């Protein structure tokens with residue numbers, strides 16, 4: 001079995017005590033801190049932006065993994081890189097210029113991911129797979145924490161793995177011991 005990276009989302013944190021949540025992650029085996037950035041346009045909810053990423057950066061040695069659920073990501077990628085993001089993931093549905101976005105992310109010294117919503121086939125990314133560092137498969141509809149895992153994501157991960165045997169695959173939403181074991 002491949003090694004599994006756990007990336008807790010700070011969307012689940014108590015924002016009044018965010019430092020405690022980061023400390024909890026620091027003490028855990030989780031390797032990444034996942035930041036869910038929502039703009040109220042690409043998804044029907046607003047979460048937080050660069051200031052939170054900037055605040056977390058000095059508080060952890062873990063990799064900061066920014067998942068941009070936003071429109072016009074090209075306008076904000078540099079700001080997230082400057083705030084301390086090391087992995088920046090943009091949505092396939094948010095731009096017709098994914099290749100350019102991936103290049104923009106790489107030019108800032110970050111790793112680049114592309115995400116697909118539950119209704120988007122992973123096959124749409126076939127011409128980018130040799131260029132991206134990660135593909136994120138949404139296993140819930142993006143916009144809210146605490147949703148139930150969509151089982152179809154398992155088949156998408158299988159198809160993606162066949163297309164790209166060595167690719168890093170992130171699965172986002174409804175993760176727990178049961179769905180995690182199935183995904184592994």
Ligand code: ZN
Nearest residue numbers: 035036067172
């Ligand atoms: Zn996410």
